[in-house]
Amino acid sequence: MKYAAVVESYEKLEAHTGRLAITETLAGLLKETPKEELPMLVYLTQGKLRPDYEGVELGIAEKYALRVLQVASGKPAEHVRKAYVESGDIGTAAQRLLGEGRQGALTSDSLTLKRVYDTFFVIAKTSGEGSIESKLKELASLIADATAEEAKYILRTAMGELRLGVADYTILDACAVALLGGKGHRKVLERAYNVSSDLGHVVELAAEKGLDGVKNIHVQVGKPIRPMLAERLPTAQGILDKMGGDVVMEYKLDGERAQIHKDGDKVQIFSRRLELITPTYPDVVEYTKKYVTSKKVILEGEVVAVNVETGEYLPFQELMHRRRKHGIAEMMKQYPVAVNFFDVMFSDGEDFTGKPYTQRRAELERIVKQNEFARLVPAQRTKSAEEIERYMEEAITQGGEGLMVKDPKAAYTAGARGFGWIKLKREYRSELTDTIDLVIVGAIHGRGRRAGVYGAYLLAAYDPRKDNFPTITKIGTGFSDEDLQAIPKLLKPYESEVKPPNVESILVPDVWYRPKIVIETIASEITLSPIYPAGLDSVRKGSGLALRFPKFTGKIRDEKGPDDATTVKEIVEMYRTQNKKIRE
Ligand code: ATP
Numbered sequence: 001m002k003y004a005a006v007v008e009s010y011e012k013l014e015a016h017t018g019r020l021a022i023t024e025t026l027a028g029l030l031k032e033t034p035k036e037e038l039p040m041l042v043y044l045t046q047g048k049l050r051p052d053y054e055g056v057e058l059g060i061a062e063k064y065a066l067r068v069l070q071v072a073s074g075k076p077a078e079h080v081r082k083a084y085v086e087s088g089d090i091g092t093a094a095q096r097l098l099g100e101g102r103q104g105a106l107t108s109d110s111l112t113l114k115r116v117y118d119t120f121f122v123i124a125k126t127s128g129e130g131s132i133e134s135k136l137k138e139l140a141s142l143i144a145d146a147t148a149e150e151a152k153y154i155l156r157t158a159m160g161e162l163r164l165g166v167a168d169y170t171i172l173d174a175c176a177v178a179l180l181g182g183k184g185h186r187k188v189l190e191r192a193y194n195v196s197s198d199l200g201h202v203v204e205l206a207a208e209k210g211l212d213g214v215k216n217i218h219v220q221v222g223k224p225i226r227p228m229l230a231e232r233l234p235t236a237q238g239i240l241d242k243m244g245g246d247v248v249m250e251y252k253l254d255g256e257r258a259q260i261h262k263d264g265d266k267v268q269i270f271s272r273r274l275e276l277i278t279p280t281y282p283d284v285v286e287y288t289k290k291y292v293t294s295k296k297v298i299l300e301g302e303v304v305a306v307n308v309e310t311g312e313y314l315p316f317q318e319l320m321h322r323r324r325k326h327g328i329a330e331m332m333k334q335y336p337v338a339v340n341f342f343d344v345m346f347s348d349g350e351d352f353t354g355k356p357y358t359q360r361r362a363e364l365e366r367i368v369k370q371n372e373f374a375r376l377v378p379a380q381r382t383k384s385a386e387e388i389e390r391y392m393e394e395a396i397t398q399g400g401e402g403l404m405v406k407d408p409k410a411a412y413t414a415g416a417r418g419f420g421w422i423k424l425k426r427e428y429r430s431e432l433t434d435t436i437d438l439v440i441v442g443a444i445h446g447r448g449r450r451a452g453v454y455g456a457y458l459l460a461a462y463d464p465r466k467d468n469f470p471t472i473t474k475i476g477t478g479f480s481d482e483d484l485q486a487i488p489k490l491l492k493p494y495e496s497e498v499k500p501p502n503v504e505s506i507l508v509p510d511v512w513y514r515p516k517i518v519i520e521t522i523a524s525e526i527t528l529s530p531i532y533p534a535g536l537d538s539v540r541k542g543s544g545l546a547l548r549f550p551k552f553t554g555k556i557r558d559e560k561g562p563d564d565a566t567t568v569k570e571i572v573e574m575y576r577t578q579n580k581k582i583r584e
Contacts, residue, residue, distance in 0.1 A: 001037050001113040007150050013164045026174035035207045039200030040117040047162040049124055051198040053224045053274045056124050060158040062496060065090050068136055072143040073097040089501045090159055091152035098148035110145050163502050165467050168199055179206040192217035194226045194415035197274050219351045221263045221296050224274040226415030230423040232434055234577055236388035239422045243407045249391045250379045251400040252423060253340055254316045255304035256559055262288050262297050271559045280322055283332055284339045291374040294347045294367040301341040308336050311372050313399030316555055341368055342377040345412055353412040401425055436566045437557050439469055440517045442509025453484045458509045461534045462565040469515045470504040472534035478552030490517055504533045515562040520555040523547035526575040535572045545571055
């Protein structure tokens, strides 16, 4: 498959806005691609090289991409920078510079999908001393053989900025149409994706073995399952009504979600984003081996820092020390953790995802030998709103964040946010009952005491429909001195000279950041605003939504990616709920 053919479709995808046209173009591309190359195509179109859980990252920094472009175009560095700043994105700049006086290749016979993919793979895998230079050499060799149009997409991909506006679910739609003969099969594909988290593999099987092949993708130890997510409702009575009057309340603990796969003596731990975090928690590995009796099993639990003497849960901040890459043995002693199991998706040859909560909980009770380091999340069944409120207070007194209320009849719905689980958090001293996770996209210089560090950050929510990040607030409170030192270091690699093309903003900060770092905030309320584009027109024509009195809670949500941030749709819903409460 020629890379030029892929690029031709990418150009069309970019030009379309309607979902139907996007699906059709994508379906055409899938049909055209040889079976064995489909996984490569799918990963590249997702802007990746492999499924997330394998942790293969491309990530060429802005300054290096500019350097490669400078060499390829033969233009002075200043000229290249100017083109970049003016066009606002590396791809457009490359297309322009290489198109001028035909600097790029006229045709690109040698550039195949496979060559582009393989080169990216080599770049991602190169590490250690001198690796930057060899990565750049590889990238430059691709660009040297690329036409201006191809260079545009190669550089965007290299910088992790492909943005074709193609969501995973659109790829599934296109796959159903192109390879299984109709959209009707989308549900089967979706299920296969949700239990395997590997879109390339699902599409490949659809092409090779058809519907039966896809149906044969089952929950498997070693392959992470896309997590079940909770909805939110503001009141205990509301939750009871929604679930039919009979619920199970569980403590909502404040730690890190862990999906634990055990196969005999081998234990792997995946984060909420399905990245491997086994090395962070050698103790959890040991506890799972020792205290979970099922030989082959997939469990889910919340890892929480604990006080060993008293057995009490400690705040999330304590757990953050464990995220360091070095000195884990020391950290393990200093910050001990307990794993609190709340679900089981597979146990000794049996898939539990389709079974009701009550059966899954019974299985957990059967297979976990409970002690202070490996236990089940406290749970209690009830039909009473008052009891929910009491249990909520108890959970908070014990160091929890609130409750997770679960429908005893509900299955484990992988990859979906639904009403099988509903979270009920503590009422903060504000109208908003829930925290909001937002992405840092800019910073504003500080004055006075904050001179020399940033005074405020510009934050954005996520809009999955447009796959972009509209801004929603500036935030300057809640940061400790330690945070003010640490956050700029985290942000440094994502600094951008231009407004990142996937950020929507009217305000212009002193520094832009590519959307990457997610932080947790609370606010007193959500208001209409003319200067923030989040949720523009969804409540009132010409207005977006903004946070009033936003405050950083102290939590950097590094287990969340930018597209796991709170969505615009959720914020619009929160705005409506809040207004209803005020009216009541
Ligand atoms: P999302 O709902 O997208 O995960 P979030 O992480 O901000 O967003 P939270 O309000 O933190 O959502 O609630 C979900 C998280 O709560 C889970 O991912 C899990 O880590 C944690 N959690 C704590 N206790 C439980 C429990 N008993 N059952 C399920 N999840 C729990």
